[in-house]
Amino acid sequence: MLEGTVPVPREFAARYRREGYWIGRTLADLARPQARTDGTRTAVVTARERLTYRELDERADRLAAGFSSLGFGANDRVVVQLPNRPEFVLTCLALFRLGVIPVLALPSHRRDELVSLCEHTEAVALVVPDVHQRFDHRTLAREVRDGVPGLKHLLVAGDPDGLTGLAELAEAAPSEPETPGPEPSDVAVLLLSGGTSGRPKLIPRTHDDYALQGRLSATAMNFDERGVYLAALPAAHNAAFGCPGVLGTLQVGGTVVLAGSPSPDEAFPLLHGEGVTLTTLMPAHLSLWTELADVLPSRAEGLVVEVGGAMLDPEVARRAEAALGVTVSRWFGITEGVMCCTRPDEPEELRLGTDGRPLCEADEIRIVDSEGHDVPDGHDGELLLRGPYTLRGYYRAPEHNAASFTEDGFFRTGDLARRTPTGHLVISGRIKDVINRGGEKVSTAEVERHVRSHPAVAEVSAVAVPDASLGEKSCVFVIPVPGTEPPTLSDLRTHLTQRGCADYKLPDHLRLVSELPKTPVGKVDTKRLRAEFVAGRKEPSHVTD
Structure with a gap:
């Protein structure tokens, strides 16, 4: 267990395994089954590049060998700040295979955020693009290294400009690993919290729990190996990374399409060109797509759009469905764990008028008053969560953990919610600033x-x-x-x-x-x-x- 993390109590872990939620596989195995059985299937697509499952698997192995040559080992932390490019997927997969833990930063982060992440995690490396949206991340990386003396390596996707290039590392010949791969209960990735108090806290997600979230999300959206997922939001976001996102898509053998942004001029050509069946947007993006629906060459029939991250007006969703031909699925979730969504085949009044039901039967939800007592259905209270893909503690944050969790392990979301007679949630506000x-x-x-x-x-x-x-x-x-x-x-x-x-x-x-x-x-x-x-x-x- 990674130092500074809080394990799931043994009795709960045993139950989740016994009931088939944790199946003993790791994210290190992503792409391998498909590479062996149908390696020519398309795994990752951008506007300029296309990788089959075999190519993804082989390139990830070579990059893992390159990382190993730098001395990366199990439980080392590497801050990854990459936009939606194939290198993002390859880097994460290569790190998973070594048991190295990616710490996912957003492309918009700058010196203050990156220095904080590198210091807090004692990262051995920082991975950045060369230039993204006309901003030189290599200069930024050097500034971060100046502020974090313990940062050993600066790695660059693209022109390294004197630093170490990922392409150079990926030329290493793959070899049998000297140490066993990660265990399913190991921390796979550190994700950023919403940052509700000071600097964002880090969320440790294990191979067991994050793989489960991806599978459950895919099932809820009727998404399988025939599915094509458009990652239009930053792939480092939980929404586009694991709901089902990049990782869930690769688990079921579907195709990941990476877009630079949700902007219609980037996303619309990919929708039809790649036959996208599922994507994730924020409400503001959905409204923009609706306004520019006439630009689409034809209606996007068959496309399911997961919408979350902020309050969604049901009328906005109805206008989008009418203009675009899509089906909207409302999502409420937290990177810390439990996800709720409305299913595409539910009646419209539930699908657009509520924030959905939990993904998993083992998800536990309490709605409580200010004294911690459960409130009746239909009444507002604070939402508390516990389950097989919900954290039990932030990384290296004992003070936050003491305030964020109940004595019996429920996470205090700070959100106000009420439960309908059908078991759906309606989020009505929040407590945290x-x-x-x-x-x-x-x-x-x-x-x-x-x-x-x-x-x-x-x-x-x-x-x-x-x-x-x-x-x-x-x-x-x-x-x-x-x-x-x-x-x-x-x-x-x-x-x-x-x-x-x-x-x-x-x-x-x-x-x-x-x-x-x-x-x-x-x-x-x-x-x-x-x-x-x-x-x-x-x-x-x-x-x-």
């Missing part, structure tokens, strides 16, 4: 920490405010330092960029205030600030952006 910006979870505490470092900022409170396209955006209420020139929104965004923050974490709105309202217990009254923003209240102490 987080901004859900088009599916990207932004911690208000993290934004506040960075804004507070600006020399003209005396105090700040960040809140989520409604936005028509993204669902929510961020607004920072700032008390300027007396006697200084008050910061502008542009000043703060530039400041956070220089501190290495990702674009989606930059504040969207600014309000300059003389004081921050407080609750009776002395905390900043964020509800009042949010209400003031919505009401468009203009006072002398407020300056709008």
Whole structure:
């Protein structure tokens, strides 16, 4: 067991194996069965490249040998920051085969996030693209190495520019591994949490539990070896990685199509060109696709679109189905574990009007009041989760674990939910302070920490405010330092960029205030600030952006 992780209690692990949820296979075996039985089947496709299962299997083995030549060994951690390219799939698969643990970063992450990940995991390597969306990640990687002396290797997909290229490593001749492969109960990957308190926490997913999630997701979507999955969201996201995503598709022998983004100009040609049957979008992307439905050469009949990451208006889903010809499946899930979805063959009122049912019969759901007592169906309460693919503790985070889990192992989601008589969930809000910006979870505490470092900022409170396209955006209420020139929104965004923050974490709105309202217990009254923003209240102490 990886140091710093919390194992599933033995009695639960034994039960999950006995009942057939954990089947004793690892993600290291992805692509091998198909490579041996039908190796010419298409495994991974992009607009420029196509890999069969045999090619994927052989290239992953060669890359694993190259990683081994660098000294990578079982339970080492490697931060992987790659966009939706074949190298992402190959790198993860090669690391799985060595028992090395990929730590998945997003392409939008910058110095601040990457330094934090590398330090926290004691990573031996960082894997980046050469240039992505006109940003040179090689320069970024060097900056990260300067801030993390223990980082031994910088690996590059594409032109290495003096660093170590993945293509060079993949020239190594595959050989029999010197040590056994990973055990099914080993940690396979470290995924990012939504970052609801300060820096994102890391979620250890084992081979057993993550493989189960992929299989269950595929089953719920009626997705099998004939299926073609379009990864339009970043593949490092849980949604596009394992729901069923890249890994679930490879498990069942389907085809993974990698798109650079959900933008219609990239995604639409692939839908028809590759015969896509399943994809995952955020609500804002679904609305954009609906607006541009006329661009499609023909209706996308037979395409199931999983929609999650933010609240979805049922009417938006109905318009999308009518315009595009797709079937919408609503998803609610957390990277920490239990996933709920509506099945494509369910009645419309359930499929579009609820957030679905759990994937697994062994998933345990409680909805409780503020005292921890279960509430009746139809009543709102906090959603608690436990099950065979739900974590029992964050990586190296004992303080968070003490607050995030009940004594009997249920995960406290911080989401408000109610259960319908049919067993479907309806998510009605959340308790934790987080901004859900088009599916990207932004911690208000993290934004506040960075804004507070600006020399003209005396105090700040960040809140989520409604936005028509993204669902929510961020607004920072700032008390300027007396006697200084008050910061502008542009000043703060530039400041956070220089501190290495990702674009989606930059504040969207600014309000300059003389004081921050407080609750009776002395905390900043964020509800009042949010209400003031919505009401468009203009006072002398407020300056709008």
